Amino acid sequence: MRAIWKGAVAFGLVNVPVRLYSATGEHEVTLHQVHKEDGGRIRYRKFCSIDGEPVEMSDIAKGYETDDGELVVLTDEDFKSLPLSTEREIEVLEFVPVDQVDPILLQKTYYLEPEKTAAKPYALLRGALEQADRVAVVKVALRQRESMAILRVRDNVIVMQTLLWPDEVRAADFPVLEEDVSVRPQELAMAASLVESLAADFDPSQYEDRYAGALEQLIEAKVSSGSTRAVPVPAGEEGAGDGGGDVVDLLAALQRSVEKARGSRGEEPAAEADEKPKAKAKPKKAKADADEDEPTPRKTRRKAS
Template sequence: MRAIWKGAVAFGLVNVPVKLYAATGEHEVPLHQVHKKDGGRIRYRKVCSIEDEPVEYSEIAKGYETDDGQLVVLTDEDLDQLPLATEREIEVIEFVPADQVDPILLAKTYYLEPDRTAAKPYALLREALTSTDRMAVVKVALRQRESMAVLRVRDDVICLQTLLWPDEVREADFPILDQDVTVRPQELAMASSLVESLASDFDPSGFEDRYRAALEQVIEAKVSSGRTQAVPQKEEVGEGGQAAGEVVDLLAALQRSVEKARGGGGAQADEAPAAEEKPEKKAPARRSRSKAGDDDGEADEKPARRSTSTRSRAKKADDEKPADDKAADEKPARTRRKRAS
């Protein structure tokens, strides 16, 4: 086990350096939310409800909303100024009879391990609690929160068990319990007989989590029958919840765009004449002007690099060409009519 806290138990003039270990741990089958289609893990991002943008951890603070709708923002600096007198000390306040501690107050349990130099005072406190059948009520600060707790003995180990504050226990307010109910002696005798028939010494090892066992059987059946799939490649999520792979793809796309803008300008210019040569296919009558057409194609490339005024003059010259072509097409027609006569 790994110690989660280091400090000392202080009662009277005795100081016992100890380490704190979590005494319990829930056993659950680890299930993740995945996409049914491809098995990808479902990720959660911290998004601002106003800007609808991911928020970095360094920009997150705690907030308290008042009854009249006002918001109080608490920063880490505000929380660091709060007094925690028992930050590294388990302060014993009093020793109380064990049966006076209501089990509903009991919360999480921790083991206390003494330092090598504190074995004797640790054993002294343990034996004192056992012989007097009492618990030590203490105050301790865990995870930046002060808690009330008790020290009790389990086997040879002193346990620290945190308690709920009194105002954290809800009152049981059920009006039906105030009604007068008459229990007949025969009914009480039968109930007592049933209790005696099921009486036993408590042994928690005789119980098991049947749901977890059944779930593990379902998983094992799928594995043994081959109904599995490869785990999708994990993506490292960076700041703002954006996957690292997306950033790399974006940088690669930008790099290609820069290279295309720097060295691909000539290629774009070469593609331009191909688009401008399409109108020439509509004028098959220009048999004897193929050379001139080639010259025109070269001339069409140049205006793409000239100024706006130069392009407008070139366009005007192109507009005048159809009239000349029309005259050239009409001339062979007049010659044919003259020969026919």
Template sequence: MRAIWKGAVAFGLVNVPVKLYAATGETGVTLHQVHGADGGRIRYRKVCSVCGDEVQFADIAKGYETDDGQMVVLTDEDLDDLPLATEREIAVEEFVPADQVDPIMLAKTYYLEPEKTAAKPYALLREALRTTDRMAVVKVALRQRESMAVLRVRGDVICLQTLLWPDEIRAADFPILDAEVAVRPQELTMAASLVESLAADFDPSEFADAYQGALESLIETKVSSGRTVPRQAAGESPSEGAEVLDLLSALQRSVERARTARGEAPEPEPAKPARSTKARSASTAPAAVGASDDGAAAGAKKTATRGAARASASAGGKDGATGTPRSTRSPHAPQADDAVPAPDQ
């Protein structure tokens, strides 16, 4: 075991240096939340509800929300300045009869181990508690919180049991308990007889957690039969890729919206690359040489048409008859000025 606290028990003028150990701990099978498809562990991110940013541990503070919704932020420096007199001391306040401590107040149990130099005062305190059948009511600070606790003897060790504060215990406010219920003597006799028939000395080792046993058997069966998911390397966080895709999608929608507002046709899908014609041209070269005069004339006509189009474009796209600007935009080909929509004037 590893000590979670070091200090001293102080009663009167006597100090007993001790170490504190957790006396209890959860056992059994630990189950994780995983993705059913591939067995990957489910992770959670600490995200701010106001700005939406993921918050690193160093930037996390404590806060208290008031009744009107205001948030009081408390930093580590604020909390460090609070007085905590019992931080390294278990201060004995009083000794009370053991039967006066209501078990409902008992919380977590710790073992007290004396330092090597404190064996005698430790034994003296232990025997005094045992002889008088009393508990020591103490105050102690654990994990930056002051707690009320009791010291009691269990075998040869002194145990510290933290107690709930009185305002942490709820009242059993059930109206039905106030009703008068008549119990006949015969019924009470039969109930007492049943109690006596099941009377025994308490031995916790006689009880077992049947659910945990069945769960362990189920897991062992799946492992032995090979019904497991192989461990896989953790994949790259999808958040970055998703943000890029979302950004591109938003930009694309913005461009299309701007085109629609200007009454332009949406940008067409990229054209598929043309098939190479080198081999075909080489195989048909002799036929091209022996082409008819009609074919040559048609080729000359196409060349002239392309030349006229280039001349018209170089002239600033003006109509030859009126001299007014003429749009040279093709409804099927994107232009350079379409890359980014112009801002609204």
């Protein structure tokens, strides 16, 4: 895993340097939008709605439209001026019972790994959380946004789960629920009996994403049957697929750098040096031997394009 954030947990007078890792990842088959006829990828470009011209990312700012129709444009410099008091710090505010944290508030989950020099204070905080049987309410700044979060212990690791702010939870305004509905005791008893018949200890490992599995099998079957086509390359982009253009540009830049360095030392340019007789090359492998080498079979499971 790759750390996405470095900072410290401020636990009273104790400072625990930590690294933050994303604890979850969605399992899905990556699909692209393509043209039915020729398989070309569907591209999207950003255009200005006023002049119709394409806009580069460097020319894009964020805007806020007021209730009376005025526009406020915010630049990167504006955002840099905003205070983030908890930047690079996870500030512990209080410790609360876990059942007081409504699950609807829970968002993204992260693992906290201590720096090598912080193993002891990390263990101290972990032990305090376990002994108190409470979670720590904290504030942290991630991706230029201040968030509430909780710290808890899972499998000997301190886990941080970000929370929604209270005003981000919508009210359930359903008039139908205010109607007077009568439930007979027999019906309630039957429902309770059904619940009891399906009662079990929760084990998420026994469940699987059947749709994703079936989609992977469908793709594999098409690959095995040869129902594939070469990925088309748009005109003007030949050789640039999978970053090929960057490689070519890099090689050209390196070649120019080498020739410039040779010229500064008074050496012959590479083109002239190539015209000199070369050492005798080693004999190539016999064609018969080459024909015996079979191409490596490609994998049958790959992402759809």
